[in-house]
Amino acid sequence: MDAFEAIATKLDVREFASKKVPGEVKRKVLEAARLTASSRNSQHWRFILVQDRANLKRLAADSTSGKWVEGADFAVMILTDPTVNGNMIDAGRALQDMELAAWDSGVASGIYVGVVEDAVRRDYAIPDGLRVSAILGFGYPKRRIVGRKNRKPLEELVFPERYGERLQPSNLA
Amino acid sequence: MDAFEAIATKLDVREFASKKVPGEVKRKVLEAARLTASSRNSQHWRFILVQDRANLKRLAADSTSGKWVEGADFAVMILTDPTVNGNMIDAGRALQDMELAAWDSGVASGIYVGVVEDAVRRDYAIPDGLRVSAILGFGYPKRRIVGRKNRKPLEELVFPERYGERLQPSNLA
Numbered sequence: 001m002d003a004f005e006a007i008a009t010k011l012d013v014r015e016f017a018s019k020k021v022p023g024e025v026k027r028k029v030l031e032a033a034r035l036t037a038s039s040r041n042s043q044h045w046r047f048i049l050v051q052d053r054a055n056l057k058r059l060a061a062d063s064t065s066g067k068w069v070e071g072a073d074f075a076v077m078i079l080t081d082p083t084v085n086g087n088m089i090d091a092g093r094a095l096q097d098m099e100l101a102a103w104d105s106g107v108a109s110g111i112y113v114g115v116v117e118d119a120v121r122r123d124y125a126i127p128d129g130l131r132v133s134a135i136l137g138f139g140y141p142k143r144r145i146v147g148r149k150n151r152k153p154l155e156e157l158v159f160p161e162r163y164g165e166r167l168q169p170s171n172l173a
Numbered sequence: 174m175d176a177f178e179a180i181a182t183k184l185d186v187r188e189f190a191s192k193k194v195p196g197e198v199k200r201k202v203l204e205a206a207r208l209t210a211s212s213r214n215s216q217h218w219r220f221i222l223v224q225d226r227a228n229l230k231r232l233a234a235d236s237t238s239g240k241w242v243e244g245a246d247f248a249v250m251i252l253t254d255p256t257v258n259g260n261m262i263d264a265g266r267a268l269q270d271m272e273l274a275a276w277d278s279g280v281a282s283g284i285y286v287g288v289v290e291d292a293v294r295r296d297y298a299i300p301d302g303l304r305v306s307a308i309l310g311f312g313y314p315k316r317r318i319v320g321r322k323n324r325k326p327l328e329e330l331v332f333p334e335r336y337g338e339r340l341q342p343s344n345l346a
Contacts, residue, residue: 003179003277007205007270023345030331030345032180034324036269039286043324047331049344055334079336086286089307092265096209097180100273104176113212113259125336134262151207151216158203158220161228163252163298171222172196172203 006100011147013108014068016139021073025105026051029076029138032101038090044081045094045133048124050074058123059135065114072137073107077120079130091133098136108141179273184320186281187241189312194246198278202249202311205274211263217254218267218306221297223247231296232308238287245310246280250293252303264306271309281314 001009026049033047050056051074059077060070069075078095080087099109113134120132160171174182199222206220223229224247232250233243242248251268253260272282286307293305333344 001175003174003176003273004201004205006176007274008208010208010210012210027327027345028177030327032177034327034330035181035183035322037183037185037284041323043330045330046336048336049331049333049340051344052334086261086307088259088261089265089268089286092262092267093269094265095262096266096269097273100176100270101180111210113262124334127336130336134259149208150214154200154203154207157207157216157218158222160222161225161297163219163221163300163303167222171224172200 001104003100006104010099010103011145011149012110013141013145014110014137015142016071016073016108017142019140021107021139025102025107026074028101028105029098032097033094036094036097039084039086042084044084044087045090046079046130048077048079050077062116062119062123063112063114063135064116066112066135066137068110069112069135069137073139075138076136077124078133078135079126080133081129082131088133095134095136102138106140107138108145109136109138111136174277176273179277183272183276184318184322185283186314186318187283187310188315189244189246189281190315192313194280194312198275198280199247201274201278202271205270206267209267209270211266212257212259215257217257217260218263219252219303221250221252223250235289235292235296236285236287236308237289239285239308239310241283242285242308242310246312248311249309250297251306252299253306254302255304261306268307268309275311279313280311281318282309282311284309
């Protein structure tokens, strides 16, 4: 599917089938992260690939909002350098590319940011200079995905030229 | 091009041709933002579409790292709610989707985050409750794009199971 189709159809999934994701898809996901742009090309992000069942279970235990990651086929933890300007934006860019690369291959994903800081840092040996920015869980979806996206209309989200101005058809002509 | 190809080939561009970007591509870019996931589907982001030449010039004047935006065909300012957990990650996700949707249509882009806060807020009527997270400039590239991405190898960026462990071929088998 083309990039726009992937963006338009991608849904968050947090329940996964037991079917294994092939190594080549995992590589594609990580390559997508690697090839993402970052602030001044600093490439400050690092990624921990978690596939071991016991480690996925521990990741779930170390989370406040990601208990579902225990059922993922694999997870990727994004670490960023908090001293880099825009480092959380960079985390968001890399994670979006990973999710789209997976989706493009039929693999679904979800993300969470709520972790028990001390526990995660200890269990995954995170150095002091890096922040745990987000964690993604990947796998084949457990159910057929039939969701429709629930989003506000463009006119509520986009303003032409100045905040509060009304978007007109002529603005996108 | 498929999503992975878009991700893999996308380069940052800050010099644009004078050729106009069709309205349908602008709409696609904004739709991509609208359709992006956000924290608890809060859709807290808002977008200002800047196309007027005088306003693009002002945007450049109001920036510390985005003088080049003056030459863009159009720009999109991303505003986020700083009280939402992970709001900068959401900004990064939306901007990545916008850039990929544009790239997919042959339109290049660059981003910057350095703005003169007071000036931008005044000139674009940004409400107090929203943060200016990033600004993107879009247009057809001025030169043929022949760049190759300069990135660290996967082994320097990705660790299996714990930070510092060495990535092995068997981890992606």
